[in-house]
Amino acid sequence: TMDTEGTRIALSGISGSGIYEGWNGNWVLGSWKSIPEKGWFLIAEIGAEEAFEQLDRLRRTTFLVALLTCGTIRVVVVFISRSISEPIRILADASQEVAQGNLDRDVEVKLSDEVGDLAKSFNQMVRSLKDSRESERNSFAALSSTKEKLLRSEKLAAVGELAASIVHEVRNPLS
Secondary structure, three states, rough: OOOOHHHHHHHHHOOOEEEOOOOOOEEEEEEEEEEEEHHHHHHHHHHHHHHHHHHHHHHHHHHHHHHHHHHHHHHHHHHHHHHHHHHHHHHHHHHHHHOOOOOOOOOOOOOOOHHHHHHHHEEEEEHHHHHHHHHHHHHHHHHHEEEEEHHEEEEHHHHHHHHEEEEEEEEHHOO
16 A cells, blocks of 8 residues: 555665655655565655755755855945045045145045055145145245346336436537
């Protein structure tokens, strides 16, 4: 009444195991052992669904752990990349402002690593550039003032020469 592949093989005197259709039509995981000296055989069967339930649960758990691990790694990577790229982006924006002529731009230094050193150097460069521009403006203003004085002096000298020439011309006929 319990004719299965496992019982047929065990009755033939061979020991083994396998997955086959059980007596009730469901798939089973069976193992059989023939004991010829007693004329017996021992067979154990368990429903394949029940036998592999733990494997399915392990597969689902492994998939869930892998998914959570990938999600956690992604969050950590995003956090780290933003913490690295944000100061660099701020520095790039500041350099764009300075390139457009805003020499009052100062980058706040929050880090003490290479990016922080770069921000300090950037601030120092902008201050030096601002000082240089201010010095250039002052020099240009002084040069313009000196030029105006020189032009006035030249005009006065020309007027003096003209006056001396006129005085000379007037004095000659009088003499």
